[in-house]
Amino acid sequence: MVEVKKADITSTYWGATQKVCPLCAETIPVSALQCPCCKAVFSDMRPMSRDDVLHKADDPEAERDRKRAIWLLIFSVLGFTSPLALLIGWIWYARNRMQIQRTPTTKAMVLASLGICIAYFVMAGVGTVIYSISQAMR
Numbered sequence: 001m002v003e004v005k006k007a008d009i010t011s012t013y014w015g016a017t018q019k020v021c022p023l024c025a026e027t028i029p030v031s032a033l034q035c036p037c038c039k040a041v042f043s044d045m046r047p048m049s050r051d052d053v054l055h056k057a058d059d060p061e062a063e064r065d066r067k068r069a070i071w072l073l074i075f076s077v078l079g080f081t082s083p084l085a086l087l088i089g090w091i092w093y094a095r096n097r098m099q100i101q102r103t104p105t106t107k108a109m110v111l112a113s114l115g116i117c118i119a120y121f122v123m124a125g126v127g128t129v130i131y132s133i134s135q136a137m138r
Contacts, residue, residue: 062103065096069109076113079120086117 019030024038034041072092075085093100093110101107 061099065100066103066106069106072113073109076116082117082120086114086121089114
């Protein structure tokens with residue numbers, strides 16, 4: 001019986017034996033398909049950029065909705081734009097509910113934005129009532 005031994009040759013990619021993980025910046029062997037530090041998974045052994053590792057949105061409409069939800073969140077956090085954000089956000093959510101619900105993070109951002117707007121609206125109403133009561137007591 002003939003015994004065959006594997007050669008102890010390390011895998012290389014164009015002569016390089018090490019690569020840098022694009023997510024955690026640790027030096028790892030070129031043959032590694034998973035980073036031992038951050039557990040990022042690579043599709044092949046070639047060195048990759050951060051954009052190669054992170055998955056891009058497959059649906060451009062979902063990406064557009066995500067950007068709109070971010071803007072809605074920004075405008076809802078600002079107190080003086082909150083009533084307008086509530087009106088526009090509610091109409092946008094009502095018209096595109098099924099499409100927004102396909103992406104859980106977008107749905108969460110939209111609902112959080114609307115909740116913040118309602119909270120600002122309630123605080124303004126309570127403040128107005130307290131102010132009118134204090135003026136009537138004078």
